[in-house]
Amino acid sequence: MTDPGATMLELARLNTFRGPAQILRDVSLRVGAGEAVCLVGRNGAGKTTTIDSIMGLLPVRSGRIAFRQRDITRLPTHRRALLGIGYAPEDCGIFPDLSVEENFQITAWLARPGAAAAGAGDARVFSVFPEVKGFMTRRGLHLSGGQKKMVAITRAMTLAPSILLLDEPFEGLAPVVVTRFIEAVRAIKAMGISLLIAESNLVNATRVADRLYAIDRGEIIFQGNPHDVFRNEDVMKTIRG
Template identity: 35%
Template sequence: MTASQMQGQELRIERLAAGYGKVQVLWDVSVRVAPGEFVAMIGANGAGKTTTLRAVSGVVKPTAGRVLLGGRDVTRAAPSAVVALGLGHVPEGRELFPRMTVRENLELGAAMSARARSAQAQTLGQVYSLFPRLEERASQLAGTLSGGEQQMVAVGRALMARPSVLVVDEPSLGLSPLMTQTVFGALKAVNAEGVSVLLVEQNVGLSLKLADRAYVLENGQIVKEGTGTALLADPSVREAYLAL
């Protein structure tokens, strides 16, 4: 990916409330990711991090507040429309099609955008450059890959949509330290070339080291924000999330 091909857009979440049926999960959540910025969101399990990303991508419909992507209100937009406007979502659990090949899973990422379809071959080559192992495994069924390889496919599939904003949910879940470094290195490389990134991640120390800024989400509300460096040094954050 190159910055000239995928310029980052601003993502703005304003006073968001959301949940599932009668169960409210988020209250008054506001988050901003500036164009080209790398932002982390940390919090305990059940804090509402995944729900926030699902609301951004249109999978969960907010009950209040709004989501702006590049200044456009996408609060009520269908997920396919949000993708077409420049959002890539790497979901928790990867959600690959195990009986399809690596290449077929990747190509699905370009299906929702005419712009992405027209550049599919070029983008596929760029994904393979980012993750050479996927080119080696292109004809292999996704369900037979290791967990780390499957995570590469999930990230690559989101990149096939040629996003300007990438939201990533728990990419290190179940991965070895070496594979975690590989996946995070790819995310930083994509961000360095202009793509805005909002990362939800259980590895708090690594997330805060990489992030320009970060938010702490507790019980569905933002309780703290600051630079990654400042939050990494914050005694309350270190005690709650780093066991220090």
């Protein structure tokens, strides 16, 4: 498989700290337009830190983040979101006291005239998980784990994103539900939206990814096609422990 031509997101030699501890060491990666990229690694390898850095939730010590060739390294988080970077965190980040519908409305209300945000009115938003229409009035607090994951991804879609950052989207789901979520991710990709997915399960990653990066102790140790990763013994050993 060849890389799509245009670059959607590019990280160049990123170094990020949490407190005094250096987590990311010269991380470079690239997500092409319409491409689904998985970042695989064990817990604590630096996957979430990579995504938090892209979102601006953690300050970057050095390096560069470019979104559609535009330098966003120092941009505040909300500006990155409004540019079209959707984000669904590992803990889903559902607002507990807001109804599901209110969770979706936030982005639409913030959209400036002429901005891209689709809002909850766009049919594409609900085409990924039509199930969420069944519990729109429920409060975030009362959702099951799987429902929270669906709401988090749907909510990110309300930004009409060019890229979605999904942190462990399949974690904690029953195997049959994982298959449902993999279909959903493929549906998002079919809309032409790029994806960067942090995933600790290599098998799940190979089911959705065009390309993979493996990260360990904050360093990218492999990049390539899904079938190449199984032939690379070092990577297999590191990721599977």
